[in-house]
Amino acid sequence: xxxxxxxxxxxxxxxxxxxxxxxxxxxxxxxxxxxxxxxxxxxxxxxxxxxxxxxxxxxxxxxxxxxxxxxxxxxxxxxxxxxxxxxxxxxxxxxxxxxxxxxxxxxxxxxxxxxxxxxxxxxxxxxxxxxxxxxxxxxxxxxxx
Amino acid sequence: xxxxxxxxxxxxxxxxxxxxxxxxxxxxxxxxxxxxxxxxxxxxxxxxxxxxxxxxxxxxxxxxxxxxxxxxxxxxxxxxxxxxxxxxxxxxxxxxxxxxxxxxxxxxxxxxxxxxxxxxxxxxxxxxxxxxxxxxxxxxxxxxx
Numbered sequence: 001x002x003x004x005x006x007x008x009x010x011x012x013x014x015x016x017x018x019x020x021x022x023x024x025x026x027x028x029x030x031x032x033x034x035x036x037x038x039x040x041x042x043x044x045x046x047x048x049x050x051x052x053x054x055x056x057x058x059x060x061x062x063x064x065x066x067x068x069x070x071x072x073x074x075x076x077x078x079x080x081x082x083x084x085x086x087x088x089x090x091x092x093x094x095x096x097x098x099x100x101x102x103x104x105x106x107x108x109x110x111x112x113x114x115x116x117x118x119x120x121x122x123x124x125x126x127x128x129x130x131x132x133x134x135x136x137x138x139x140x141x142x143x144x145x
Numbered sequence: 146x147x148x149x150x151x152x153x154x155x156x157x158x159x160x161x162x163x164x165x166x167x168x169x170x171x172x173x174x175x176x177x178x179x180x181x182x183x184x185x186x187x188x189x190x191x192x193x194x195x196x197x198x199x200x201x202x203x204x205x206x207x208x209x210x211x212x213x214x215x216x217x218x219x220x221x222x223x224x225x226x227x228x229x230x231x232x233x234x235x236x237x238x239x240x241x242x243x244x245x246x247x248x249x250x251x252x253x254x255x256x257x258x259x260x261x262x263x264x265x266x267x268x269x270x271x272x273x274x275x276x277x278x279x280x281x282x283x284x285x286x287x288x289x290x
Binding site for chain 1: 205
């Protein structure tokens with residue numbers, strides 16, 4: 001079974017981040033430009049939050065006087081749920097399902113080394129299952145028919 | 146293989162909608178209340194568009210003079226990609242991936258009868274593949290000499 005490290009090898013380790021004082025407009029522009037659903041919020045090299053489309057949709061209505069100039073820190077999610085690169089794809093899926101989130105930063109020894117999305121996880125799980133089905137069918141053809 | 150109407154039978158056929166002139170804030174409140182990622186936009190009994198978290202994130206920065214009071218029609222996606230009740234779940238997945246959308250309304254003779262999300266589709270495909278794997282494994286075990 002694949003783990004997070006395998007996943008990052010395919011998708012790359014590039015992580016886009018913003019500072020908590022950046023405006024919502026800046027964050028959304030970066031997300032649109034890079035075609036992302038979430039950004040990691042970093043301050044003094046520490047991860048202080050995650051800002052996703054879901055955070056924006058849910059919290060913009062709760063924030064008094066919300067505008068596109070509101071700082072990210074007001075709308076980001078914290079604490080941050082994360083995984084390490086040795087964790088399995090199944091563990092990521094379980095955490096995302098339980099916490100109802102679509103993105104997990106990957107942190108090794110305090111260093112941010114990637115970001116995995118629910119799309120990455122689903123794609124990997126489905127292709128592993130398809131491979132298993134094919135292997136089982138091959139086995140039946142070769143050994144049993 | 147299951148189709149869209151099988152899926153609707155399991156998840157229910159409730160569709161939440163707003164009108165074209167509903168303020169964005171109200172549409173987002175409805176989405177938060179119902180814990181959903183998109184609402185249909187219905188005007189004079191016809192589908193005018195669909196409004197999702199993704200639309201909010203991408204378009205609130207690109208439309209001039211955006212505010213939380215802007216009518217939802219200025220941010221919605223239109224025309225709307227949809228599926229028919231007899232289409233397969235695989236076809237939904239293909240359309241969602243190709244068009245990069247997370248929700249598809251279901252139309253039956255031009256009447257809106259439900260909406261399916263990428264989450265519904267993925268859950269279903271995983272369960273189906275999981276069942277196939279179990280069937281193949283038990284076939285092999287039963288027939289081992």
